[in-house]
Amino acid sequence: MKATVHITLKNGVLDPQGKAIEHALKTLGFDSVAGARQGKYIELDLDESDPARAAAQVNAMCEKLLANTVIENYQVEIAG
Amino acid sequence: MKSAIIVFPGSNRERDMALALQAASGQTPLLVWHKQDTLPAVDLIVLPGGFSHGDYLRAGAMAARAPIMAAVIAKANAGTPVLGVCNGFQILTECGLLPGALMRNAGLKFICRHVDLSVEHDNSMFTRSYANGQHLRIPAAHNDGNYFADEATLDRLEGNGQIAFRYADPSGTVSAAGNINGSQRNIAGVLNPQGNILGFMPHPENAVDPRLGGTDGAALFSGLVEALA
Numbered sequence: 001m002k003a004t005v006h007i008t009l010k011n012g013v014l015d016p017q018g019k020a021i022e023h024a025l026k027t028l029g030f031d032s033v034a035g036a037r038q039g040k041y042i043e044l045d046l047d048e049s050d051p052a053r054a055a056a057q058v059n060a061m062c063e064k065l066l067a068n069t070v071i072e073n074y075q076v077e078i079a080g
Numbered sequence: 081m082k083s084a085i086i087v088f089p090g091s092n093r094e095r096d097m098a099l100a101l102q103a104a105s106g107q108t109p110l111l112v113w114h115k116q117d118t119l120p121a122v123d124l125i126v127l128p129g130g131f132s133h134g135d136y137l138r139a140g141a142m143a144a145r146a147p148i149m150a151a152v153i154a155k156a157n158a159g160t161p162v163l164g165v166c167n168g169f170q171i172l173t174e175c176g177l178l179p180g181a182l183m184r185n186a187g188l189k190f191i192c193r194h195v196d197l198s199v200e201h202d203n204s205m206f207t208r209s210y211a212n213g214q215h216l217r218i219p220a221a222h223n224d225g226n227y228f229a230d231e232a233t234l235d236r237l238e239g240n241g242q243i244a245f246r247y248a249d250p251s252g253t254v255s256a257a258g259n260i261n262g263s264q265r266n267i268a269g270v271l272n273p274q275g276n277i278l279g280f281m282p283h284p285e286n287a288v289d290p291r292l293g294g295t296d297g298a299a300l301f302s303g304l305v306e307a308l309a
Binding site for chain 2: 013017020064066068071
């Protein structure tokens, strides 16, 4: 089954890349942009058929490697 | 002083570090490949600068989970001194031996120049040959040197005397103008509570030869040799 992981910076952690994106969008005339935050998106192919076990494994992967929980949050989704 | 330098794919300052250690101690450091899972008995372990694993995912993230790191962490926790410079500092935060994280420079530019520093805590084996408030100029070369930790952690670091170095302006004063990369509280170097682990963003190993623009880094190595001989 497939898993997707979104990794985002925690609130309160300055995101200079997001700021640069925000400024660039405003320069292009997108005046409605009030903020931008950049994150990561990871797709995983898992040799696993049980959604609960898959979710537990991917959460462990996030804690051990995929996210740095000092500065980042993560969100896991499991799809058949 | 017997030392071991851990080499990861993408490390690039291990030779400079070996020359600096050799000059200070008279002993040739061991170079240990990251895939080994044991370390010989040494007086100092060094995680050198570079771009281990191409900085993929996050700077230092892959290296922090390399086979050798279990041995590094075990020895560090047992009291063996560990010095992490630049990418080595990133690896020390990623593996949990030091608190906080090193994020993208606030100005989004790679910084490669001499930087001004202030010595903030001279009572450690790494800083004993400096004096508090001493102004140093040492080269830096990094893309992710922006030190972040939450306020409670920063207060704890201040209270415990764990902040070894801060970025300063050209007069040697710690100020917003001297903060090259957006680091919280201008932090450039962090000790663990026991004082046997230092993470340092600039490169003292590149400031040991007057022909290369200064020797302000040499006292870090000579101090270690005195402390560990």
